[in-house]
Amino acid sequence: MESTRHIHENMRGSFRWKLYKDMLWKCVTATTIPEYRSAMEELKAFNNKAHSWLCKIPPLHWSRSHFSDRALFDYLMRHIVTVQKVIEKSEGLLTPNATKMLEANKKDAVHNHVQWNGEDRYSVTGRPSEPRVVDLGKKTCACRRWEITGMPCIHAVATIWFKATNGQRVGALESWSI
Structure with a gap:
């Protein structure tokens, strides 16, 4: 920016x-x-x-x-190369900054309540925001943070945890990054 x-x-x-x-x-x-x-x-x-x-x-x-949901191609390609270099030096699936962001989202996700809306859609309510709709199939959230950052937002994290606690296989939380 x-x-x-x-x-x-x-x-x-x-x-x-x-x-x-x-x-x-x-x-x-x-x-x-x-x-x-x-x-x-x-x-x-x-x-x-x-x-x-x-x-x-x-x-x-x-x-x-x-902002548009689509990044400009040249910027995206340069960004991918830069991130790939950092990932190669990192332990785990995410870069250190992405790991920090995900940890913060996990901390805030605890305060949310999730309700299944059918198919891959869930309604997530929490403080202080209004209800948000998460679509796990499309990896989207009404807050748009998941699409913008590529990292599951607090609403998505809460939804993934909800699925896991209800016996559904969700895999590692890090694997939900775009």
């Missing part, structure tokens, strides 16, 4: 407080359009001028909520 750094640098000229940076980051990291709109409304309520300034920049260029 190279352009995010530029947006923050430009924003710092008029809006210097850490709270603005935190609000900007909340808008940047929102993975769904409703989360993005909520974060923008929070910014607007705090400072309408900052909100108006940020609205002039199309979110397609800087907010995850507006």
Whole structure:
């Protein structure tokens, strides 16, 4: 998110407080359009001028909520090569950063309740978010973090554990990474 750094640098000229940076980051990291709109409304309520300034920049260029699910081919190929080099030096199936991310997701997944919705779909509720639908067959979640990061999100982890505790074979959690 190279352009995010530029947006923050430009924003710092008029809006210097850490709270603005935190609000900007909340808008940047929102993975769904409703989360993005909520974060923008929070910014607007705090400072309408900052909100108006940020609205002039199309979110397609800087907010995850507006990114396409498909990565650009050249970037993806370079990224694959870089990650492959790190994996070759790593123990286990994942890189150290991916392992850290999965461990954090496992810690947060404990607080979720899973209900089967039929076929490979499950409804996951927990704090503080609204219910999310996980489709294990497609390796997707309504929060979109699984598709964006390639790592099972907290909702997916909770769902995989749910299947395992109900006697279904799920394999290693690391094998669910995209």
